[in-house]
Amino acid sequence: xxxxxxxxxxxxxxxxxxxxxxxxxxxxxxxxxxxxxxxxxxxxxxxxxxxxxxxxxxxxxxxxxxxxxxxxxxxxxxxxxxxxxxxxxxxxxxxxxxxxxxxxxxxxxxxxxxxxxxxxxxxxxxxxxxxxxxxxxxxxxxxxxxxxxxxxxxxxxxxxxxxxxxxxxxxxxxxxxxxxxxxxxxxxxxxxxxxxxxxxxxxxxxxxxxxxxxxxxxxxxxxxxxxxxxxxxxxxxxxxxxxxxxxxxxxxxxxxxxxxxxxxxxxxxxxxxxxxxx
Amino acid sequence: xxxxxxxxxxxxxxxxxxxxxxxxxxxxxxxxxxxxxxxxxxxxxxxxxxxxxxxxxxxxxxxxxxxxxxxxxxxxxxxxxxxxxxxxxxxxxxxxxxxxxxxxxxxxxxxxxxxxxxxxxxxxxxxxxxxxxxxxxxxxxxxxxxxxxxxxxxxxxxxxxxxxxxxxxxxxxxxxxxxxxxxxxxxxxxxxxxxxxxxxxxxxxxxxxxxxxxxxxxxxxxxxxxxxxxxxxxxxxxxxxxxxxxxxxxxxxxxxxxxxxxxxxxxxxxxxxxxxxx
Numbered sequence: 001x002x003x004x005x006x007x008x009x010x011x012x013x014x015x016x017x018x019x020x021x022x023x024x025x026x027x028x029x030x031x032x033x034x035x036x037x038x039x040x041x042x043x044x045x046x047x048x049x050x051x052x053x054x055x056x057x058x059x060x061x062x063x064x065x066x067x068x069x070x071x072x073x074x075x076x077x078x079x080x081x082x083x084x085x086x087x088x089x090x091x092x093x094x095x096x097x098x099x100x101x102x103x104x105x106x107x108x109x110x111x112x113x114x115x116x117x118x119x120x121x122x123x124x125x126x127x128x129x130x131x132x133x134x135x136x137x138x139x140x141x142x143x144x145x146x147x148x149x150x151x152x153x154x155x156x157x158x159x160x161x162x163x164x165x166x167x168x169x170x171x172x173x174x175x176x177x178x179x180x181x182x183x184x185x186x187x188x189x190x191x192x193x194x195x196x197x198x199x200x201x202x203x204x205x206x207x208x209x210x211x212x213x214x215x216x217x218x219x220x221x222x223x224x225x226x227x228x229x230x231x232x233x234x235x236x237x238x239x240x241x242x243x244x245x246x247x248x249x250x251x252x253x254x255x256x257x258x259x260x261x262x263x264x265x266x267x268x269x270x271x272x273x274x275x276x277x278x
Numbered sequence: 279x280x281x282x283x284x285x286x287x288x289x290x291x292x293x294x295x296x297x298x299x300x301x302x303x304x305x306x307x308x309x310x311x312x313x314x315x316x317x318x319x320x321x322x323x324x325x326x327x328x329x330x331x332x333x334x335x336x337x338x339x340x341x342x343x344x345x346x347x348x349x350x351x352x353x354x355x356x357x358x359x360x361x362x363x364x365x366x367x368x369x370x371x372x373x374x375x376x377x378x379x380x381x382x383x384x385x386x387x388x389x390x391x392x393x394x395x396x397x398x399x400x401x402x403x404x405x406x407x408x409x410x411x412x413x414x415x416x417x418x419x420x421x422x423x424x425x426x427x428x429x430x431x432x433x434x435x436x437x438x439x440x441x442x443x444x445x446x447x448x449x450x451x452x453x454x455x456x457x458x459x460x461x462x463x464x465x466x467x468x469x470x471x472x473x474x475x476x477x478x479x480x481x482x483x484x485x486x487x488x489x490x491x492x493x494x495x496x497x498x499x500x501x502x503x504x505x506x507x508x509x510x511x512x513x514x515x516x517x518x519x520x521x522x523x524x525x526x527x528x529x530x531x532x533x534x535x536x537x538x539x540x541x542x543x544x545x546x547x548x549x550x551x552x553x554x555x556x
Contacts, residue, residue, distance in 0.1 A: 036462075036466070075459055075462070075463070076459060132439045132440075132441070133439060133441070135432070135435050135458065135461075135462060136462060136465065136466075138416075138428070138465050139428060139431055139432040139435065139461070139462070139465050140432060140435060150416070150417060153417055154413070154417040154418060157413050157417065157418060161410045161411060161505075162410075162505055163410070163411070163501065163502055163505055180413065181353055181354060183413075183417070184314075184353070184413060184414060184417070185353070187414065187416050187417050188314070188414075223441065224441055227439075227440055227441055
């Protein structure tokens with residue numbers, strides 16, 4: 001029996017295959033694997049990455065115990081459809097936040113705060129991982145780069161209307177985007193990652209509008225972490241592009257830890273454990 | 279010379295044609311005319327509604343001075359493209375909020391707060407109309423039904439995670455939508471109007487979560503109106519599905535007036551005035 005660990009999202013997927021001892025026999029990568037947007041495409045790209053990882057090892061996909069951590073993996077219906085398209089001996093599909101958490105924390109208790117283009121939180125207690133927050137650009141992802149960027153653009157339009165104080169950064173944004181009309185046009189076509197590209201200008205700025213939005217975001221993240229700590233003091237791993245900024249900003253509240261590994265490591269470890277348990 | 283007044287948006291357009299004295303010689307209606315989403319379709323539907331209004335009057339489209347108040351009419355590039363597709367003797371394209379304001383207020387000074395699926399504000403002073411706010415579902419439309427509905431769904435997901443207090447209405451929403459997964463699925467496919475359909479359940483409820491979101495929205499609208507009043511006490515006309523609720527909620531702050539007419543009336547009046555002025 002061999003083991004497949006996979007981490008997949010909107011931009012691509014990465015795979016690793018190991019034997020029973022944990023020795024890696026190959027790695028692979030492929031295209032997007034977000035089952036919330038395209039299950040068939042995800043299945044194709046997952047198989048391609050798996051075949052690349054298997055290489056000429058002689059191991060067949062049918063001989064793999066697989067754990068797939070995928071964007072959209074919390075959606076039960078999509079998970080069931082994907083499962084039917086894959087040939088593995090056993091397949092466990094979980095949200096990519098789960099495998100990222102297992103990779104970051106190893107087997108120990110802790111909290112992962114993933115703050116990149118989107119945001120999501122996970123808690124591991126006694127080996128059980130629970131995911132919180134996230135929920136996407138439209139109705140969630142509080143504290144994420146994409147939401148911060150969108151708030152900055154919205155604030156620039158409010159300032160242009162006189163409903164909020166104009167600041168140097170907001171004035172720059174209005175000029176660069178071509179005023180309110182340009183911002184609306186950008187919003188009609190931009191992906192969350194393009195909104196998120198504005199976040200580094202906020203974290204690297206002393207502008208009062210940026211500072212206010214970042215204060216609100218940090219307060220929100222602190223509130224979420226306080227609820228998740230539930231009176232405890234678990235180590236917190238901050239990940240994603242804004243992870244280092246939040247780690248500095250919220251230092252002193254709780255122990256802050258570096259990640260032990262990535263989502264592929266976590267998925268592989270979960271696959272090997274599932275075999276031991278079975 | 280005859281005059282065409284038109285009011286067009288995402289769901290349809292309405293036209294009226296009058297002679298120099300203001301006597302209506304015909305009315306028409308047609309399909310969507312949102313030039314922010316489809317300029318060619320808007321041109322077609324505008325012409326169809328115009329021909330219907332002209333009927334067998336013997337007046338040709340080429341003999342019309344036209345004022346078109348259209349959704350997306352604030353977007354200069356789209357406005358220029360549409361202008362090139364229309365045969366009228368003179369064409370003035372403005373945002374539908376402008377013609378709605380002129381229709382609601384007549385020639386007098388005042389403020390229109392349009393709070394329906396979206397939201398937009400306009401001020402008329404000395405015959406000059408300026409538009410504020412709005413800016414769409416993604417980055418603006420504060421206080422609108424669509425944004426309120428989206429906030430309610432986001433709050434239900436936060437409550438399910440333990441990050442906000444669970445209330446009876448939030449619990450009902452979670453059950454009806456099929457939990458967090460159901461809400462995310464709805465958000466992936468729903469139009470703003472479908473989010474907005476939740477607003478009447480909020481305004482008709484004593485639920486603490488609904489009350490909090492409505493308090494925030496009312497505070498925001500009050501702030502916007504305070505800025506727009508600029509120390510004055512202009513009459514405010516509340517329009518849109520949530521208009522009556524805001525009018526009751528904000529009564530006593532400023533004089534509240536009923537609308538004199540609709541957007542077609544306003545467009546027609548603007549068309550006749552433009553001829554007098556030229």
